[in-house]
Amino acid sequence: xxxxxxxxxxxxxxxxxxxxxxCRASQSLGSNLAWYQQKPGQTPRLLIYGASTRAxxxxxxxxxxxxxxxxxxxxxxxxxxxxxxxxxLQYNAWRTFGPGTKVEIK
Amino acid sequence: EVQLVExxxxxxxxxTSLRLSCAASGFNFDYYAMHWVRQAPGKGLEWVSGISGNSxxxxxxxxxxxxxxxxxxxAKKSLYLQMNSLRGEDTALYYxxxxxxxAVLHYYFDYWGQGTLVTVSS
Numbered sequence: 001x002x003x004x005x006x007x008x009x010x011x012x013x014x015x016x017x018x019x020x021x022x023c024r025a026s027q028s029l030g031s032n033l034a035w036y037q038q039k040p041g042q043t044p045r046l047l048i049y050g051a052s053t054r055a056x057x058x059x060x061x062x063x064x065x066x067x068x069x070x071x072x073x074x075x076x077x078x079x080x081x082x083x084x085x086x087x088x089l090q091y092n093a094w095r096t097f098g099p100g101t102k103v104e105i106k
Numbered sequence: 107e108v109q110l111v112e113x114x115x116x117x118x119x120x121x122t123s124l125r126l127s128c129a130a131s132g133f134n135f136d137y138y139a140m141h142w143v144r145q146a147p148g149k150g151l152e153w154v155s156g157i158s159g160n161s162x163x164x165x166x167x168x169x170x171x172x173x174x175x176x177x178x179x180x181a182k183k184s185l186y187l188q189m190n191s192l193r194g195e196d197t198a199l200y201y202x203x204x205x206x207x208x209a210v211l212h213y214y215f216d217y218w219g220q221g222t223l224v225t226v227s228s
Contacts, residue, residue, distance in 0.1 A: 095143075098150075
């Protein structure tokens with residue numbers, strides 16, 4: 001079973017600042033990693049798949065990078081609507097979510 | 107338009123059983139593998155189970171293996187989750203999710219239902 005970790009658990013950022021979220025896998029995923037955003041009371045929203053491809057309609061301030069076991073989601077300039085919990089998902093071997101990173105207003 | 111509508115959630119006692127359903131519409135259901143994902147109150151997302159379009163490939167999270175059974179009826183465009191020997195830690199919102207392709211591996215989730223709530227408590 002692939003274990004996913006995310007850091008930090010909580011990230012306090014001011015609007016307009018850059019946010020960098022990390023996701024690590026216990027074994028190589030290639031590029032089979034996605035990022036989701038979830039706000040309270042809402043279903044998860046796909047942001048990134050294939051480690052670095054933005055999903056349809058996702059603003060270009062969201063970018064993903066990495067391969068193998070180390071991945072990063074970067075939000076270049078945080079907007080008010082970006083404060084949420086972010087999950088990574090590996091889909092190289094069945095599925096495993098990371099525990100999430102909460103991005104909160106500083 | 108892709109739609110996934112879950113049903114069957116309820117308040118049940120520990121040790122009992124429950125069957126969840128997910129009605130799909132707006133896409134070629136039998137082409138896509140489908141999954142169940144759950145989220146306990148205030149907690150993160152947890153993949154529960156997945157099934158290929160032809161039901162030949164099935165997987166479970168260790169936490170539910172031996173207790174839950176996933177199935178599908180392509181003629182009815184429906185996905186199911188039979189949950190037996192329910193425990194308090196199974197309390198969660200259960201989402202039905204479509205993956206973005208047909209093979210069970212190497213595809214992410216692209217559509218989600220709104221979820222159905224299962225509460226296990228005496």
